[in-house]
Structure formats: structure tokens, C-alpha cells
Amino acid sequence: MTRVLVLYYSSYGHVRALAQAEADGALSVPGTHADLRRVPDTMPEDLRRKAGFISDDTPVAAPADLEAYDAIILGTPTRFGMMAGQMKSFLDQAGGLWARNALVGKVGAVFASTGSQHGGHEATMLSTQIPLQHFGMLIVGMPYSFAGQTTADAIVGGAPYGAGTIAGADGSRSPTETDLAGARFQGxxxxxxxxxxxxxxxxEEAA
Structure with a gap:
């Protein structure tokens, strides 16, 4: 069995929807086991409610869990052109894995949501790939064989660096079917x- 972890942080549900599509895509490949997990939130619950953040009962992951997977797909909202602090905090706690080279040679991928087409979408995905490369992971994006990302008929998220969606300045836009198809493709x-x-x-081991 190939083990895939889809690990995300979501504020308003856009990244969670993409994460589910990523997991569905991974599960469409025979012989694949996929787990959907979220990183712990660092924001107090009362502030989450005031901000209108979604409640989420997806199981929480711990940094030590990463070692058990062959591939890890990270999903994050954009925060000023970078990954959300919650995701960064989670990765910062994985120093022990880095020290043991525990993730070297595993597959890594990213996807993201942002408020506008030019609100740091690609910058977030590219910068999120950086720690994965420090872990020694092999980066997989979303190649142009997924033709949906080239459409000019509507606003779509995603890039060669990973799947994505555009949430709108107020978060009212839901991921389009093209966005979700891109996430399934990437998974x-x-x-x-x-x-x-x-x-x-x-x-190699058997030889």
C-alpha cells in the first residue's frame, strides 16, 4: 500500500474542500491509502467564532505522524503571500524528523487558497515547498496535463506548483469544479x- 497524507489548515472551508478532493484523487489510484488530517489551531476558539471560521472535526495530526507516509500533501490558506502561521508552527516542530533524515526521498506537494487572483497564490505554494525541500522531499506540482488551469473562461485557482482556489476578498467564493478537479488530479x-x-x-531492497 502507498500511504498518502493530506494535511491542511482551513479557516473558512476552502482549503478543507480542496483537501478532501486531494484525498479522493489519491484514493482513485489502486493500492493507495489516504488519510485526511489537519494541523492544530493556534487561535483561541472564541476568536475563531468571532472571525466566522468553520468548525472542523477532522482528526488533528502530530509532527511525528509524517514519517509513516510515502507522500505528504500540504494545504494552506494564504497569509500575506505566505503559508498560514498554523502550518508553519506545525512544520517548525518537525525538527526531530529533519535531524534523522526521516522524510528524505518521500513525495511532497502543496495546494493553497487565497482571496484574490494576485494575492500571493503562487508565492504561497512556492514558499511552502521550501521546508519540504529542507526535509529532503521530492516536490510534485500540478503539470499542464491538467488542462483546466489554462482556461480563460472563468477565474480558476491553481498553478504548475499545485492546486488552488480563489476565495474572494470576503471568503464568499466556493471552490469551482475546475479547482476541485485540479485537486483530485494532483492527489x-x-x-x-x-x-x-x-x-x-x-x-532495490530485494535485489
Whole structure:
């Protein structure tokens, strides 16, 4: 079994919707097990409610959990052109994994939501990839074989660096079917690549 973790932080539900699509895409690849998890929130619950953030009963992950997976797909909202602080805090706690090279050779991927088309969408995905490369992971994006990202008929999220959506300045825009299709595509793409790498490693060990 190829094990895929879709790990996200979501404020208003856009990233959670993409995360579910990523997991569905991964599960569409035979021989794949996918888990959907969220990072712990650092914002007090009363402030979350005042801000209108969604409640989320998805199980919370711990940094130590990452080692058990062949591929890790991170989803984050954009905060001033960067990943959300909650995601950064989670990754900052994974120093022990880094010290042991525990994630070296695993597949890493990212997806994101932002308020506007030019609100840091691509910058967030690119900068989120940086810590994954420090862990020694192999980065997988969303290639142009997913043709939906080239459409000019509507506003769509995503880029060659990963799937995404545009939430609107007030968060009222939901992910479009194209956005969700891109996330499913990326999830499947990651799972297929992880399966090939895992299979090659097993053959190497058996040789």
C-alpha cells in the first residue's frame, strides 16, 4: 500500500474542500491509502467564532505522524503571500524528523487558497515547498496535463506548483469544479509517483 497524507489548515472551508478532493484523487489510484488530517489551531476558539471560521472535526495530526507516509500533501490558506502561521508552527516542530533524515526521498506537494487572483497564490505554494525541500522531499506540482488551469473562461485557482482556489476578498467564493478537479488530479498524480518510488525502493531492497 502507498500511504498518502493530506494535511491542511482551513479557516473558512476552502482549503478543507480542496483537501478532501486531494484525498479522493489519491484514493482513485489502486493500492493507495489516504488519510485526511489537519494541523492544530493556534487561535483561541472564541476568536475563531468571532472571525466566522468553520468548525472542523477532522482528526488533528502530530509532527511525528509524517514519517509513516510515502507522500505528504500540504494545504494552506494564504497569509500575506505566505503559508498560514498554523502550518508553519506545525512544520517548525518537525525538527526531530529533519535531524534523522526521516522524510528524505518521500513525495511532497502543496495546494493553497487565497482571496484574490494576485494575492500571493503562487508565492504561497512556492514558499511552502521550501521546508519540504529542507526535509529532503521530492516536490510534485500540478503539470499542464491538467488542462483546466489554462482556461480563460472563468477565474480558476491553481498553478504548475499545485492546486488552488480563489476565495474572494470576503471568503464568499466556493471552490469551482475546475479547482476541485485540479485537486483530485494532483492527489492522483502524487499517489502514482509515490507508488512508483515505493515500488522501486522495494525492488532495490530485494535485489
Amino acid at each position: 492522483a498524480h502524487v499517489a502514482r509517483i509515490a507508488a512508483r518510488l515505493t515500488g522501486a525502493a522495494l525492488q
